[in-house]
Amino acid sequence: MxxxxxxxxxxxxxxxxxxxxxxxxxxxxxxxxxxxxxxxxxxxxxxxxxxxxxxxxxxxxxxxxxxxxxxxxxxxxxxxxxxxxxxxxxxxxxxxxxxxxxxxxxxxxxxxxxxxxxxxxxxxxxxxxxxxxxxxxxxxxxxxxxxxxxxxxxxxxxxxxxxxxxxxxxxxxxxxxxxxxxxxxxxxxxxxxxxxxxxxxxxxxxxxxxxxxxxxxxxxxxxxxxxxxxxxxxxxxxxxxxxxxxxxxxxxxxxxxxxxxxxxxxxxxxxxxxxxxxxxxxxxxxxxxxxxxxxxxxxxxxxxxxxxxxxxxxxxxxxxxxxxxxxxxxxxxARSEIQNPAHARPLPQRTAGGAAVALADVSFSYPSRPDTAALAHLNLSIRPGETVAVVGPSGAGKSTLFQLLLRFYDPQAGAIALDGVDIRDLDLHTLRGAIGIVPQDTVIFSADAMENIRYGRPEASDDEVIAAAKMAAAHEFIERLPQGYRSFLGERGVRLSGGQRQRIAIARALLKNPPLLLLDEATSALDAESERLVQAALEAAMVGRTTLIIAHRLATVQRADRIIVMEDGRIVETGTHASLVALGGVYANLAALQFHHLQAAPSETQA
Known part of the structure; x- marks a missing residue:
């Protein structure tokens, strides 16, 4: 193959x-x-x-x-x-x-x-x-x-x-x-x-x-x-x-x-x-x-x-x-290139502050595009409990960063560590069990709402599932479904709107309760009211855990402890919203474009 x-x-x-x-x-x-x-x-x-x-x-x-x-x-x-x-x-x-x-x-x-x-x-x-x-x-x-x-x-x-x-x-x-x-x-x-x-x-x-x-x-x-x-x-x-x-x-x-x-x-x-x-x-x-x-x-x-x-x-x-x-x-x-180590190491005892993440001189190219570097000599250190926003133009390597953290691929050079342990030394279930992700392309299974959320933690009780749905602002619309939490959502969630599907995915990640949370445009499909509710829920969920956010909306980016700006697989700028705008570089241009869009179409942002 x-x-x-x-x-x-x-x-x-x-x-x-x-x-x-x-x-x-x-x-x-x-x-x-x-x-x-x-x-x-x-x-x-x-x-x-x-x-x-x-x-x-x-x-x-x-x-x-x-x-x-x-x-x-x-x-x-x-x-x-x-x-x-x-x-x-x-x-x-x-x-x-x-x-x-x-x-x-x-x-x-x-x-x-x-x-x-x-x-x-x-x-x-x-x-x-x-x-x-x-x-x-x-x-x-x-x-x-x-x-x-x-x-x-x-x-x-x-x-x-x-x-x-x-x-x-x-x-x-x-x-x-x-x-x-x-x-x-x-x-x-x-x-x-x-x-x-x-x-x-x-x-x-x-x-x-x-x-x-x-x-x-x-x-x-x-x-x-x-x-x-x-x-x-x-x-x-x-x-x-x-x-x-x-x-x-x-x-x-x-x-x-x-x-x-x-x-x-x-x-x-x-x-x-x-x-x-x-x-x-x-x-x-x-x-x-x-x-x-x-x-x-x-x-x-x-x-x-x-x-x-x-x-x-x-x-x-x-x-x-x-x-x-x-x-x-x-x-x-067919043998996967990603294999469990012969002698897996355990993760250190989990603390209340979330997980520490470190990337050291990481370079990576996709196997189907070996001549194009998705990430080049990337160095990044994230403290436990820190919220880091990752921004940049399309193709900058933001989603690739998430895929490497989940060890869907291994970098050709460099190393990635979670709580000081190289992720290649971790059992794949241990690594991925410590990470929750809300992907940009939401996946909804052919099951009811209860089981779709419970996918985040199969042993969770119904009450825990409902609590996660409330945190993700999904409880109200689920209750309005014909059979509530037992309503079948259709293949790929065809019976839900884009925003509803995304809130189901957020509830699933919150139910998992991981020390590291990855949000890949988690609010991109939400309307203004739902986004406000989910933002409040996410802020509560970020407490006590490390969070990486891929986002373009300023409401999300501005709340981050730190913003890193990527371009062509490299980190080109790092700082807070105010310092990066003052810098007048890539982030300032992205912010100016979004501000211009917000001012030109205010009604759209409130739809």
Whole structure:
């Protein structure tokens, strides 16, 4: 995923090599596999016993001597056939239940493992991987693997046993005819294997095209209002249509190749069987074989031919699932650059004054833009309990600073310390548990208001959630919702206004009660009245904790203990509002622009 070799290397391996990666998911269920194997062997043995029973019936029941003895043998043979059929039915039912359970269980484990792995990846992973592609692998690819584990493996093993057992019984019946049929089958296998490899490659391509279409659909569905606002419905529908058509044509190439493979296998295998049976018919006419022997040979030959046909069909499924397995294993092989230290250090005992933050000569470039410095030789020291406002033009590095503090990325140079401990020496949960953030792009989950706020601290009581909502000026509008705190907020909070969503996010951060609070334009979506309420709540929340604020509004900036001004990834000015305005630099220009805007549009600021 993150490396080009990752995506190309597996495609050079065989199907079995791809499925080997599933062994860790199969290993915990050895007992169920043993039970399925026993049922499989019993069912195969019962199937292989049927032709022998028919031989006995033909030779002893319909032989030259007729009478009570022949009738006795016919009765016994049919009773034996019924007993074999009963055993076959019970064993087949047990096999079906066990392997179906295994398919469902292993697929559930695999989906859980992939999802657990993906949510632990750093943001760098999602710079190069589309969400729709991940969803395709979680759904389509795992469904294919479920088909293999819950059906195809069982069918393959069953037919492999039938093939081997039937072949052995063919030699018992007639060595000459069996030797001929075996030699011809070896010649048949070569073209089947050759075309099987082509089917596998096309299967991989087909899954990739489906993932591309899913990724495109996911991106557009998340941006429907923008699509409609720019009247791009037809354009985006055409784009998706072209992507789907591309997936269709790739799938058709796979289907044509697989259909040809199936046809080739059936024609070659049954052609071989018919030729050998023609020889057998002549052997009976010449007296070298009995009718029962030929009947037995025909049935065993049919079992062998049917098992080969079924194996070729399963091989097509396996080739397709092998591509899906490779894609999932690639996803599981992706390793985040951000890892927990081998020996994590604890944070010092928390004090009432909040956390101390220090950045020493920090330089950082995003992996997708390695030649552009987002931060350059940044030095910053923040005292416990201090409120620091970070201002500057877009692209100055303000949000990047927050991402580094949360250790979504590691700087290429320099170090960041929290309470004197390098954050790379902290367990990620310890670090992020000490930080609360209100992002500029508010995230609301598909749940009710109570659970959205409780996301900040899952063990919090309802009363604590309500208290946090009151602090964030969210209590009143939540109470007015149809079911109050139990009101479903819709996907991404579509039932709320922008300001309401932001107040939910603020309540979530306040409920967490961290020593370090990061506010990224926390009041940008609020109207004047809500901003006044939230500002008062935030001021109360800032007591006893360290706060970093990215903000442009002077009402927020002026209350900060210190203002740092960033430009091109560097700190260019530091001071209070008054001292920076007097300095006449970058901050003074930003303040003058905002003052001019406030004076030119006073009604807008009070809306």
């Amino acid at each position: 993150t490396d080009s070799s990752t995506s190309t290397e597996p495609s050079r391996k065989g199907s079995l090599a791809a499925f080997r990666g599933l062994f860790p998911f199969l290993r915990p269920y050895r007992r169920q596999f043993i039970m399925a194997g026993i049922a499989l062997v019993v069912a195969a043995a019962a199937t292989l016993a049927i032709p022998y029973a028919f031989k006995q019936m033909i030779d002893l029941g319909f032989g030259a001597s007729a009478g009570a003895r022949s009738i006795k043998h016919v009765d016994a043979t049919f009773l034996a056939l019924f007993a074999v059929a009963t055993v076959l039915a019970l064993a087949t039912a047990a096999r079906y239940f066990t392997v179906s359970w295994l398919g469902e269980r292993v697929t559930a484990d695999l989906r859980e493992a992939v999802y657990r792995h993906v949510v632990q990846q750093s943001p760098e992973f999602f710079e190069t991987t589309q969400t729709g592609e991940v969803l395709s692998r979680l759904t389509t690819d795992t469904t294919l693997i479920q088909s293999v584990v819950g059906s195809s493996i069982s069918v393959a093993l069953r037919n492999a046993l039938l093939f081997l057992g039937g072949l052995a019984m063919l030699f018992v019946t007639s060595v000459k005819l069996s030797s001929i049929i075996l030699g011809l089958l070896v010649l048949v296998v070569v073209p089947i294997v050759f075309f099987g490899r082509r089917v596998r490659k096309l299967s991989r391509d087909s899954q990739d095209r489906i993932a591309d279409a899913s990724a495109l659909a996911g991106e557009m569905l998340n941006a429907v209002p923008t699509v409609q606002a720019f009247t791009h419905e037809r354009i985006e529908a055409d784009r998706f249509g072209r992507s789907v058509e591309g997936a269709f044509h790739t799938a058709m190439r796979r289907i044509r190749a697989r259909a040809f493979l199936t046809m080739l296998a059936i024609v070659l295998v049954f052609g071989t069987i018919v030729f050998v049976l023609w020889l057998g018919a002549h052997a009976v006419l010449s007296g070298d074989m009995t009718g029962g022997d030929l009947g037995q040979f025909i049935l065993y030959a049919s079992i062998v031919a049917g098992s080969i046909g079924a194996l070729s069909e399963v091989m097509g499924e396996a080739q397709r699932a092998a591509g899906a397995t490779e894609r999932l294993l690639e996803l599981l092989a």
